[in-house]
Amino acid sequence: MDVLCFLSWRVASLLLLIPCTCNSLNVRILNEGPVHVIPGSNLLLRAHIESSTQDKVSMVTWERETETGPTPNRRVLATCPGSSQSPCAGTLPNVLANMGKEESTLQISGYQPADGGDYIVTVTHQNGNKTSARCIVREYEAVHHVSVSINVSHSVLVCGEAWGTEPHFSWLYNRRALTQTVGQVSPDGTRLYITQRPICGCFTCMVQNKLGYATATYTAGNCDPEDHSGTIAAVVCVLLLFICGGLLGLLLWRRHQRNSITRERLHEHMDG
Structure with a gap:
């Protein structure tokens, strides 16, 4: 047994000295x-x-x-x-x-x-x-076929793009930079969570990369209160002008009638 142990130890020592041929x-x-x-x-x-x-x-x-x-x-x-x-x-x-x-x-x-x-x-x-x-x-592909859809139940606008490389998404509201009062954009830029009420105005999704950009727009109707107030004010002004003109015409007509009656009485007195 001692001889076998000695030989095994010697063989192991020799194997350690052989260079490793692994990859x-x-x-x-x-x-x-x-x-x-x-x-x-x-x-x-x-x-x-x-x-x-x-x-x-x-x-x-x-x-x-x-x-x-x-x-x-x-x-x-x-x-x-x-x-x-x-x-x-x-x-x-x-x-x-x-x-x-x-x-x-x-x-x-x-x-x-x-x-x-x-x-x-x-x-x-x-x-x-x-x-x-x-x-x-x-x-490297340019952006193609940008589209915007709305999920009405969740007040979310979703922007999609076909196959452009490295697309970067951004949003505009009424052709201006989006503010937090209008909505919040998802981290990847593809979704706009609308917070303003009512949902109205013009929402534009812009997708761009190194080769250019493309846009798509969703219009939810006009909601600018200044336009309505201006229209109402114009209508009120026209009505007031008509009323004032009518009253002035009525006063002039009644004055003309009184002058006519007075002249007729003077003629009758002189003839008598």
Whole structure:
């Protein structure tokens, strides 16, 4: 038994001296996906590579795969050797790749909608093993088809937008900045909880992003008290003018009648 224990201890000691051959190479894309790119601008993806002294990089490959379709189409965009001293090779004129000490970058100049898809960076070890990371890239879309609906029972206006990228919602009331006396806006800006009574006036939802804005309006009728008071005052003034004019005409007519009677009596007296 003592011999077996001694041999087991020796074998364990030898195993500890053998270098670890486990996969200690890791790669991750630093861009938070999905990445939205405005057409005509440049796309820049950065990948961070972590490696140990035992696992060295022999090659880095950048590829793009279609996001939709029954059969994804995969294409190599650039290949880089493991050494940062050697240049990378791109497969398209607008593709530029670079290899650093712990980082690899890929740049697409003049991005177009066809450049969207699933971007894959693959790191190949010297022993032939591979490690990959992915990032979805899509076109930056303008805002489209803004609409406003009302939930009458809850006094809520709801603003919707079709498929714009990074939409930002804001509200106007009668073409002016919204005040707390009119209502409260939800944290995401899509809902307006109306507090004023009655619900009236013109409510406008504005949705905007880097490419522009679009609006939609809900009109709940006119509720400006100044307009009503002005109309009533005008009607009252007209009525007063008619009344005063009628009274003045009546007084002039009665005066004319008295003068006529007086002249007739004078003529009768002179004739007699």
